[in-house]
Amino acid sequence: MKIIGFIASPRKEGNTAWIINKILEGAREQGAETQSWNFSDIKINPCSGCLCCHNSAQNRGCVVNDDMQKLYGAIEHADALVLGSPVYMGQMSAQAKIFTDRLFAQISPRFSPHFKEKNVKKKLLIVFTQGNPDSGMFQAYFDYTKNMFQLLEFDVKGVHVVTGMRNEPAHEKKDMHAIMKNIGSSFVSQ
Template sequence: MNIIGIIASPRKTGNTAWIVNKILEGAKEQGAETQAWYFSDLDIKPCRGCWGCHQGDQGCVIKDDMQKLNDAIDQANAIVFGSPIYMMQMSAQAKIFIDRLFARYSPRYSPYFKEESAAQKRLILTFNQGNPDSGLFQSYIDYTRHMFELLEFAVTEVPVVTGMRNGPAQERKDLHTVLKDIGSSLVAERSPE
């Protein structure tokens, strides 16, 4: 099983990176192959809104690191996507990534037709926030989950780590086991191929 982590944060060693990597660690301990992708290491430009990706078979007209990330997504059985919550929503890096998915996974708003490429991709969507109130941004989190579901990803879990203003996630002993268990369960619940 191949699981990739996408860390949509400007900080390579921040809370988002630690959370995604801890989930990947749990999956790796169960035999999965894992790889983390850091937005701080990638050159991914914003969508131009040119619709070139939907005119013929050329794909996205922007040639940058999104092609490498798309290849990794194609090879993955599951994705762990992490973003901090900034200004009540995902980071700018996360939004750029999501907008660029349009070239390959634009919503059809139809339950009757699914492409294999996205329909079988399981996704764990994880957020972290400074505020300790886990329900504060729930409407946005639900919206984001629904958006990924419209893109035909199977969102299996949405862990939200709160209270980041009180210290780094890695210092919270309660999170170590919880996050690794999420990664382990992703491998244990693997659907037959």
């Protein structure tokens, strides 16, 4: 199984990066092949709304020429994705939102007949990290996000919210190492 992790935080070695890397480590221990993309290393521009991905007779996909093109290629060959984002103002980060918008050209069944033909949904794990210790604070937004990705034809296996980063970074939290690795290893067999 090929799993790709996306770290949608501007902090290269922040909580989200640490957590996604631990999840991927757990997945590798179960035999998965993993790859990760840290959004602090790449440049993805917002969707231009040109609808070329929809209108092009040649089905050329997205015409915005930036690092997202590499991600499209990687996603096409992946079985599963892990999207990690810090909570910013009660929502996913701007980086995660731009990435999600750009998926429109590749994932939406409306725009990718190839995807629909294969009829194989990619598995998706969504991971949020937040400063606030209250895991229920943004529950409505997390539920909405899960639903939105399901509408995009992902097989969403879970939305994990790691809380309390304000007082204690992820890598210092008790048992976090084992918990995240377990999430990664279970994801492989889900």
